[in-house]
Amino acid sequence: MADVIVCALYRFVRLDDFADLRQPLLKTLERNGLRGTLLLAREGINGTVAGPRAGIDALLNHLERDARFAGIDIKESLSDRQPFMRTKVKLKKEIVTMGQPDIDPLADAGAYVEPAQWNALISDPEVTLIDTRNDYEVAVGSFEGAVNPKTGNFRDFPDWANANLDPSQHKKVAMFCTGGIRCEKSTAYLKSQGFESVYHLKGGILKYLEEVPEADTRWQGECFVFDERVTVNHALEPGSYTQCNACRMPLSEADRASDDYEQGISCPHCVNTRTGADRERFAERERQLALARERGEAHLGDQARAVIEARRARKHPSKSPGETD
Numbered sequence: 001m002a003d004v005i006v007c008a009l010y011r012f013v014r015l016d017d018f019a020d021l022r023q024p025l026l027k028t029l030e031r032n033g034l035r036g037t038l039l040l041a042r043e044g045i046n047g048t049v050a051g052p053r054a055g056i057d058a059l060l061n062h063l064e065r066d067a068r069f070a071g072i073d074i075k076e077s078l079s080d081r082q083p084f085m086r087t088k089v090k091l092k093k094e095i096v097t098m099g100q101p102d103i104d105p106l107a108d109a110g111a112y113v114e115p116a117q118w119n120a121l122i123s124d125p126e127v128t129l130i131d132t133r134n135d136y137e138v139a140v141g142s143f144e145g146a147v148n149p150k151t152g153n154f155r156d157f158p159d160w161a162n163a164n165l166d167p168s169q170h171k172k173v174a175m176f177c178t179g180g181i182r183c184e185k186s187t188a189y190l191k192s193q194g195f196e197s198v199y200h201l202k203g204g205i206l207k208y209l210e211e212v213p214e215a216d217t218r219w220q221g222e223c224f225v226f227d228e229r230v231t232v233n234h235a236l237e238p239g240s241y242t243q244c245n246a247c248r249m250p251l252s253e254a255d256r257a258s259d260d261y262e263q264g265i266s267c268p269h270c271v272n273t274r275t276g277a278d279r280e281r282f283a284e285r286e287r288q289l290a291l292a293r294e295r296g297e298a299h300l301g302d303q304a305r306a307v308i309e310a311r312r313a314r315k316h317p318s319k320s321p322g323e324t325d
Contacts, residue, residue, distance in 0.1 A: 009046070009063075010179065013106070025040070039095045048226065075207055129147060132175050137224040140222050143218050149164070171196075178205050244269065245286070249267060264285060
């Protein structure tokens with residue numbers, strides 16, 4: 001039964017004291033059994049965490065006590081297992097990296113479009129519909145008729161836009177991304193370049209899948225998510241893709257049936273880029289993961305650190321936790 005709540009959240013807001021927020025947030029996550037990563041920067045907060053309902057509520061209550069987080073964007077889905085290994089709160093220059101420090105979504109982002117109105121907007125023949133996500137995300141699913149910029153990361157988007165979009169030709173531009181945060185910046189960038197009618201899907205694909213009935217959907221395929229579920233379907237349940245442990249590309253059933261697929265070592269996307277040394281290293285990692293699973297331990301993350309400390313304590317009972325051998 002799915003009893004783990006996966007909560008994606010973000011808000012662009014001026015946080016001059018963002019470094020001071022890190023430790024209280026980390027303590028809140030740890031105290032309430034939440035795993036995942038939150039990013040803090042002067043421009044706001046972004047991240048995805050997962051855990052019990054009570055833990056998610058405790059985090060949201062913690063954030064709501066700061067008036068600057070009023071109206072924070074939240075998307076929730078369910079998982080039958082914890083999709084994250086670690087608990088982190090990181091300090092960053094940007095909460096979503098575009099490499100355009102002068103772009104301020106708070107000043108001039110595109111117009112929000114609610115999921116219920118999205119189908120009508122993208123049915124307009126004058127609208128150019130653009131998927132702002134990375135190429136490997138688009139490959140597993142997108143909206144019908146969307147342009148794929150084929151970018152490797154979000155930093156590539158401004159160059160693609162400069163080369164392929166023209167305000168005099170593209171009178172109406174609609175953009176979307178997983179949770180809405182990348183579109184805050186991509187629409188603000190287009191507005192700065194002279195585009196006037198720029199729209200983006202409020203809450204992103206995840207909010208659309210949550211609110212629009214599957215019978216009415218314009219979405220095709222699955223949606224890539226940045227956790228161990230890899231993808232989710234229209235019901236926001238874990239999808240059919242897995243991920244290559246060597247290159248992190250999403251893998252379909254056909255990919256996994258390929259002769260080039262060897263779990264944790266190679267897949268059709270990376271088989272020709274791996275050296276013999278790479279394969280040996282990946283094979284050893286898979287062996288260690290298998291041994292950890294047999295012992296009922298996590299190979300990575302907080303649980304793994306606890307296991308290591310317990311072993312040290314058994315070997316050296318006089319040493320304090322965290323002390324090195």
